[in-house]
Amino acid sequence: MDMKMLMDLIWNQHTYWKFIAENDKKSCPVCREFDGTVFRDDDPDFPELPLHPNCRCVLVQVK
Numbered sequence: 001m002d003m004k005m006l007m008d009l010i011w012n013q014h015t016y017w018k019f020i021a022e023n024d025k026k027s028c029p030v031c032r033e034f035d036g037t038v039f040r041d042d043d044p045d046f047p048e049l050p051l052h053p054n055c056r057c058v059l060v061q062v063k
């Protein structure tokens, strides 16, 4: 394998993140909708946390 192929391999590696909403009465509808959704790191819809004040949602890496 040459250097260029190696670099391609490294740069094309993506991480995947699962949105975990804090599901209680206070969680907002937006967060509940995202709950369980998996986003790739280059997803244009990748959520920027916090989504709202007092947001307790987290993104956990799944891959």
Ligand SMILES: [Zn+2]
Residues within 6 Å of the ligand: 022, 028, 031, 051, 052, 054, 055, 056, 057
């Ligand atoms: Zn939230």
